[in-house]
Structure formats: structure tokens, C-alpha cells
Amino acid sequence: xxxxETLPTDPAKEQSSECPxxxxxxxxxxxxxxxxxxDFLKSGGALSLSSLMGTAALMSQSGDAEAAVEWAExxxxxxxxxTPAEKAEARLRLEKRYSDEYGKKVSVDxxxxxxxxxxxxxxxxxxxxxxxxxxxxxxxxNNQSRGTKRPGEKIEWIQVLRMERGKFEQEKMNHGxxxxxxxxxxxxxxxxxxxxxxxxxxxxxxxxxxxDATYMPIACMQCExxxxxxxxxxxxxxxxxxxxxxxxxNWCIGCKMCMNACPYWARRFNLTTPVLPKEEMNPVxxxxxxxPRMRGVVEKCHWCLQRTRHDRYPACVEVCPVGARKFGxxxxxxxxxxxxxERKNVFRLKAELNTFPKFFYFYD
Amino acid sequence: xxxxISFTTDYTRYVLKGGTxxxxxxxxxxxxxxxxxxxxxxxxTDGLIVTGMTSQISDGLYLANLxxxxxxxxxAVTIVFxxxxxxxxxxxxxxxxxEMLAISAVIMVMVFVFAHMGRPDxxxxxxxxxxxxxxxxxxxxxxxxxxxxLILNFICGFYYLWCKYxxxxxxxxxxxxxxxxxxxxxxxxxxxxxxxxxxxxxRPMWFHSMMPIRFIxxxxxxxxxxxxxxxxxxxxxxxxxxDDSAIKLLTTIVQFCLGIAIxxxxxxxxxxxYARTEHANGLYYLMFGLHGLTGLVPWFWSxxxxxxxxxxxFLIPRFRNDFKLLTxxxxxxxxxxxxxxxxxxxxxxxxxxxxGEVTEYHPSFVEWLLVLGIWAFGFFILTxxxxxxxxxxxxxxxxxxxxxxxx
Numbered sequence: 062x063x064x065x066e067t068l069p070t071d072p073a074k075e076q077s078s079e080c081p082x083x084x085x086x087x088x089x090x091x092x093x094x095x096x097x098x099x100d101f102l103k104s105g106g107a108l109s110l111s112s113l114m115g116t117a118a119l120m121s122q123s124g125d126a127e128a129a130v131e132w133a134e135x136x137x138x139x140x141x142x143x144t145p146a147e148k149a150e151a152r153l154r155l156e157k158r159y160s161d162e163y164g165k166k167v168s169v170d171x172x173x174x175x176x177x178x179x180x181x182x183x184x185x186x187x188x189x190x191x192x193x194x195x196x197x198x199x200x201x202x203n204n205q206s207r208g209t210k211r212p213g214e215k216i217e218w219i220q221v222l223r224m225e226r227g228k229f230e231q232e233k234m235n236h237g238x239x240x241x242x243x244x245x246x247x248x249x250x251x252x253x254x255x256x257x258x259x260x261x262x263x264x265x266x267x268x269x270x271x272x273d274a275t276y277m278p279i280a281c282m283q284c285e286x287x288x289x290x291x292x293x294x295x296x297x298x299x300x301x302x303x304x305x306x307x308x309x310x311n312w313c314i315g316c317k318m319c320m321n322a323c324p325y326w327a328r329r330f331n332l333t334t335p336v337l338p339k340e341e342m343n344p345v346x347x348x349x350x351x352x353p354r355m356r357g358v359v360e361k362c363h364w365c366l367q368r369t370r371h372d373r374y375p376a377c378v379e380v381c382p383v384g385a386r387k388f389g390x391x392x393x394x395x396x397x398x399x400x401x402x403e404r405k406n407v408f409r410l411k412a413e414l415n416t417f418p419k420f421f422y423f424y425d
Numbered sequence: 426x427x428x429x430i431s432f433t434t435d436y437t438r439y440v441l442k443g444g445t446x447x448x449x450x451x452x453x454x455x456x457x458x459x460x461x462x463x464x465x466x467x468x469x470t471d472g473l474i475v476t477g478m479t480s481q482i483s484d485g486l487y488l489a490n491l492x493x494x495x496x497x498x499x500x501a502v503t504i505v506f507x508x509x510x511x512x513x514x515x516x517x518x519x520x521x522x523x524e525m526l527a528i529s530a531v532i533m534v535m536v537f538v539f540a541h542m543g544r545p546d547x548x549x550x551x552x553x554x555x556x557x558x559x560x561x562x563x564x565x566x567x568x569x570x571x572x573x574x575l576i577l578n579f580i581c582g583f584y585y586l587w588c589k590y591x592x593x594x595x596x597x598x599x600x601x602x603x604x605x606x607x608x609x610x611x612x613x614x615x616x617x618x619x620x621x622x623x624x625x626x627x628r629p630m631w632f633h634s635m636m637p638i639r640f641i642x643x644x645x646x647x648x649x650x651x652x653x654x655x656x657x658x659x660x661x662x663x664x665x666x667x668d669d670s671a672i673k674l675l676t677t678i679v680q681f682c683l684g685i686a687i688x689x690x691x692x693x694x695x696x697x698x699y700a701r702t703e704h705a706n707g708l709y710y711l712m713f714g715l716h717g718l719t720g721l722v723p724w725f726w727s728x729x730x731x732x733x734x735x736x737x738x739f740l741i742p743r744f745r746n747d748f749k750l751l752t753x754x755x756x757x758x759x760x761x762x763x764x765x766x767x768x769x770x771x772x773x774x775x776x777x778x779x780x781g782e783v784t785e786y787h788p789s790f791v792e793w794l795l796v797l798g799i800w801a802f803g804f805f806i807l808t809x810x811x812x813x814x815x816x817x818x819x820x821x822x823x824x825x826x827x828x829x830x831x832x
Binding site (some may be wrong): 135139142211212213214216220222259262279288291292293294295296297312313314315316317318320321322323324325326329330331332333334356357358359414 | 473543551
């Protein structure tokens with residue numbers, strides 16, 4: 062198996078040309094000029110502490126600006142409760158900070174969910190070859206921490222589980238059983254065939270696929286009834302109107318209750334300040350998506366909001382060399398995902414927990 | 426108002442006065458507290474990476490101690506309940522000391538909340554009107570009931586002391602109902618903490634309805650065990666006399682609750698291991714290890730030995746009646762339950778992970794020092810509160826008393 066050569070491998074390179082709707086990026090400096098203080102004062106009584114701080118920060122062009130930006134960021138509201146003006150302001154603040162920090166023009170998109178869209182995902186486990194290109198594409202696209210010095214510095218949202226095919230053998234028929242009176246109460250003829258969820262994702266073969274294994278990628282299931290959202294004490298993680306469960310990284314207090322609640326081990330904690338080299342940083346970001354995170358907050362897959370809200374596929378779908386990954390609008394009967402749900406045998410992981418994932422597995 | 430000022434000054438003055446032993450004790454606690462502050466600083470600059478926590482084991486000693494100390498706080502009710510509901514003479518005399526213990530334990534819990542968070546600087550996000558309070562979150566409820574319990578105990582405890590100090594009669598019209606509320610509230614704090622863990626179907630080790638009652642009985646064994654030890658220290662080092670009847674009743678409570686706790690643990694072992702589903706993997710890992718990883722096995726068995734051993738010793742009359750020997754089973758029960766709550770319940774909830782990965786938890790030096798420092802901080806506060814309370818109960822601190830004359 063070889064990857065499809067026409068598939069883009071470096072998401073950062075082709076963003077500027079292919080993105081149908083140019084990301085709401087702009088030169089932060091220019092934006093500062095656009096947002097005059099008068100505009101803010103016009104918005105009247107809604108002037109919050111954060112907007113005061115923010116305005117002060119954006120207006121002062123001195124060396125203290127950086128510190129002021131962070132200070133203002135500290136007092137901003139929960140993203141979902143911000144007024145459009147406050148959102149715009151928060152975006153500018155972040156764009157300025159990120160641009161300074163990573164030495165390039167960074168955009169922070171704030172595109173909202175579009176009506177009539179409910180995102181869905183389907184994965185053909187029959188086709189998956191376990192190459193883990195999706196894992197690496199996801200890390201590159203979504204600005205995950207990629208340090209190597211300490212184990213906690215490496216974060217991957219997708220895990221590809223390797224499952225042994227297993228077999229039943231004549232020689233093992235009498236291992237262990239029968240016992241006592243010679244009446245069989247069980248057998249040992251098996252090796253675990255079809256063992257799902259045994260955590261075998263640390264495999265490193267020379268070639269994939271391996272003859273004796275099948276693969277099952279797993280990431281956030283974007284549940285319709287997400288247990289992680291229910292347990293969040295500050296409502297920083299929530300379901301967006303178009304489906305994905307997102308996190309306002311600036312509002313997260315790092316209590317990790319969501320990590321206890323997630324049955325799919327989809328959530329990761331930034332144990333330290335993410336290790337994200339300047340040159341590898343993807344500057345096209347979304348506020349609720351792949352913008353760089355900070356120390357002490359939780360993050361997870363969000364179906365590449367920075368792409369999918371602009372009619373592009375998530376990075377993992379785009380990179381998959383065998384086309385195992387399908388993504389689309391569940392409300393559109395003509396979408397690929399809807400067609401799969403209509404025609405294929407699909408199943409959800411841990412369906413018994415009533416989380417109602419919008420991530421489906423299927424096979425031909 | 427003038428009375429209140431003199432209460433504060435007299436109280437402070439009395440608490441600050443002490444012998445070499447007192448200052449040595451407080452000094453060594455202070456050293457640990459300074460150490461704790463340093464590692465807390467590390468943790469909030471470098472991040473939780475300085476602890477043994479990982480993506481798989483996202484909480485460890487901090488959450489374990491938090492849960493355990495909620496139990497200790499709730500355990501104070503084992504004094505207050507007999508004192509005010511059964512009008513137990515000996516208990517009534519020391520009820521206020523139980524309230525002081527509850528105050529210190531809840532404060533420790535709150536420091537542990539800070540310790541386990543990734544962003545303690547953002548705690549205000551969960552406090553309205555600046556933040557958002559979420560009624561669907563068990564952590565939200567936990568923070569609410571804990572703060573309520575702190576306030577209740579503060580009011581009940583200090584109002585009682587205030588009346589003793591000023592010589593005013595206690596206004597029973599509101600004081601007694603408030604004490605009853607505090608008694609029920611004590612149950613609520615540990616129940617909600619049990620729900621915090623149990624309401625996670627993702628973690629089969631925690632996901633069963635036995636958790637709240639198990640939390641309560643272990644709390645009512647560990648809490649009074651600590652209280653007995655503290656009472657014996659008070660009897661030895663101060664002029665304040667805790668009645669034998671109070672200690673004996675506490676011993677009975679510990680013994681009964683410890684017995685039920687052991688019974689519940691063994692019931693869980695039978696139910697889980699008979700069917701031996703994948704959901705029993707956490708318990709199996711705890712008891713015997715899984716895939717060759719056995720990090721928690723010694724913890725489980727030492728906890729079981731300590732608890733069962735303590736229970737047997739409590740059965741022997743000599744250990745119950747000789748208060749020197751009584752310290753042994755009390756210490757054993759306390760340590761046994763501390764292990765059971767932490768390494769025996771919180772940590773195996775994370776192992777294996779929801780996708781079946783088995784990893785080991787190695788608490789780092791930072792974690793141990795922080796835990797030790799927070800305990801030291803708790804005992805620092807407890808010493809102050811108990812000393813002040815005892816001073817007032819003995820009549821050494823009194824409105825218009827010798828302390829004022831000394832001025």
C-alpha cells in the first residue's frame with residue numbers, strides 16, 4: 062500500500078491557496094487600527110472588565126503590550142457568553158499574542174456553526190491499514206505538543222488500536238482445563254481474537270498492514286450526549302450547534318473531571334506548556350479548535366473546525382491513503398456519511414453507555 | 426463590638442503563647458508548609474508534569490487525599506451527633522473540638538482542590554457572578570456542599586466558643602436547628618464526593634452504587650480514629666480532660682464502621698472476581714497486577730492487613746480499655762483507610778484506561794512533598810483552633826479575664 066500521491070501531506074503549505082473561504086485572518090496590527098476605542102464605548106453598558114483591559118492593551122503600543130494582552134486574556138468571559146464585540150476583541154488579542162510568539166501571521170477564526178449542518182464521521186475498519194498517517198497529520202494540523210524530552214510533552218488525539226487476529230489451536234486444547242473431576246468448565250484453546258480496547262497502540266512494524274492484525278482508530282466520538290460536558294463545572298466544554306464538542310481553552314480550569322468521564326480516552330491534559338516549534342506551528346487556527354493551547358488545560362479532537370467550517374475535510378480524512386475515513390453533513394441525505402448510514406452496517410463504540418457518538422464504524 | 430475585638434485579641438494572644446514543645450511542633454510544620462509552597466510554585470510554572478500524573482492517570486495522590494479528607498471532615502459528625510441528638514455527656518463537652526477538626530479538614534480539602542487543578546488561577550470561573558456555576562457537574566455540587574459545611578461548622582463552633590467566652594447563654598432557638606442541619610450536611614459532603622467518582626460509567630472501578638455508603642463507613646472509621654488519637658494527645662498535653670466515655674463511644678463507632686467497610690470491600694471482591702468481566706480489570710490489577718504490572722499490589726494488601734488487623738485488635742478488650750494500646754488499632758485503621766481511598770480506589774480507577782491500556786503510577790517527590798505539606802498546613806490550623814477552643818473551654822480565655830488584666 063502506498064499513499065495517494067495527490068493527497069496533500071503538509072496542511073500548512075496549501076492552506077492559503079485552497080481554503081475556499083479565506084480564514085478570518087488579518088494582520089493584527091491592522092486590526093488594532095480598525096478597532097477604535099470609540100467603537101467599544103458605543104457598545105455601551107456591555108463594557109466588561111476584560112474589554113477595558115483589552116482595549117488598553119491593544120492601544121498601548123509599548124513593550125508592556127504583551128503583558129497587558131495576557132492580563133486582559135485572563136479576565137475574559139466564557140467564549141459562548143461573549144458578545145460579538147467581545148469575541149472579536151478576544152480574537153484580536155489572541156492573534157496578536159500568537160503572531161508575536163510564533164513569529165508569523167497567525168489567524169484565529171471565529172466562524173460560527175452554520176444552520177442545517179450536523180457533522181458526522183464514518184470509518185471503514187475493513188480498509189484501515191494502521192499506517193497512522195491520520196495521527197501525524199492531526200498533530201501537524203492541530204498544533205499538538207510534540208516534545209520528546211518528557212513523556213507528558215507528547216500529545217496525540219487519535220490512537221490506532223492494533224488488534225490481534227488470534228486463532229484457535231488443537232495443541233492448546235488441554236491447557237489448564239479440564240480440572241478436578243474432569244468435567245470441563247471452560248477452555249484455553251483461544252488466543253484473543255477480536256479483542257477490542259486492549260490498548261495496543263504502541264506497535265512499530267516495518268510494514269503495514271501486518272498479516273496477523275487488524276486496526277481500529279479511535280478519537281473523540283463527538284457524542285450527542287457527551288458525559289464530559291455534563292461533568293464540566295465551568296461549562297467550558299460544550300456541544301456546538303453543528304455537532305462537535307469543543308473547549309474554550311481560556312476558560313478551562315484544568316480540573317480534569319472530563320477526563321474521568323470520557324469512555325473513549327479522547328481527552329488530553331497539557332501537563333506542561335505545549336512544545337510547539339515556531340516553524341511547525343500551523344498559523345491557520347480556530348478559536349474553539351487548533352489554536353495553541355496553554356499549560357494546564359484539556360484538549361481533544363474537534364473535527365478540525367478551522368477546516369470543516371469552511372467546507373474542507375478534517376486533516377485525518379484528507380490524509381488517509383485508503384479512503385477509510387468519511388466525513389460529512391448528517392442532515393444532508395446526499396452526503397457520503399448519510400449514504401453510509403443508509404446502506405452499510407454501522408456500529409458505535411460502547412453504545413451501551415448511551416453517549417450517542419456521531420462517529421460511526423462500518424465495514425464493506 | 427468591643428467584646429468581639431477583645432475576643433479576637435485574647436484568642437490570638439492565648440494561641441501564640443506556648444512552650445518549647447509547642448513551638449517545635451509548629452516550627453516543623455512550618456518547614457513542611459514552606460516546602461509545599463515551593464513545589465506548588467514549581468507545579469504552577471512548569472506544570473503538572475512535575476508530578477507522576479500522565480494522560481492515562483490524570484489524577485492521583487491529590488484527588489485521593491481530597492476524597493479521604495472529605496471523609497475526615499464528615500467524621501466529625503460522630504461526635505456532634507451523639508452530643509446533640511443523644512445528649513451524651515462526655516461528647517457534649519468535646520463537640521466543639523470535633524467542629525474544629527471539621528474546619529481544618531475542609532480547609533485541607535480546599536487546598537488539595539488547588540493542588541490537583543491545572544489552572545488554580547482560574548478557580549473564579551466557577552464562582553458566580555463572575556464565573557459560571559454548573560448544576561450538572563458533581564464537582565460544582567461538591568464545592569458547594571464543602572463550603573456550606575465549612576461555614577456551618579465555623580458558625581456552630583465559634584458561636585459556641587463565643588458564648589463560653591463572653592458568658593452569654595447560647596440562643597438555642599437557632600443554634601440547635603443549625604447543629605442538626607450540620608449533621609445532615611456532613612453526610613452530604615461525603616455522599617456528593619462519592620458521586621463525583623461513582624457517576625462515571627467510563628470508569629467501571631468507581632461506577633457502582635455501593636460507593637456512597639462505602640465512603641460514609643470508611644469516613645466514620647477513619648475520622649473518629651484520628652479524633653481518638655487527637656483526644657489522647659490533648660489529655661496528655663493540656664489541662665483539658667476528655668472523658669473516657671467519649672473515647673469509648675468513639676471506639677465503638679470506629680469498630681462497627683470498620684467492620685462494615687471490610688465487609689463491603691470483600692463483597693466487591695466476590696462480585697467482581699466471580700464473573701471476572703473486563704470491568705473487573707481495575708480491581709484485578711489492584712489485587713494481583715495485570716500484564717505483569719503490579720505497582721499497586723502491595724498497597725492493596727497492606728491496606729487490607731491494616732484494616733482487618735485493626736478490627737481484630739478492637740475486638741480485644743485490652744486494646745479498647747487501655748488507652749495507650751488503643752492508639753495502635755486507631756493508627757492502623759486510619760492509615761489502612763487512607764491507603765484504601767487513595768492507592769486502592771482513586772488510582773485503580775485509571776488503570777486500565779478506558780481503552781484498556783495498563784500503565785503504572787509513580788508519584789513524584791513533588792507530589793509527596795505537596796501532600797505532606799498540605800497535611801502539615803492542616804495540622805497547623807488544627808493546632809491553633811484546638812488550642813484556642815481548649816483555652817476558652819478551660820476558662821483561661823474569658824471576657825474580662827486575666828488576659829485582659831495583663832494588658
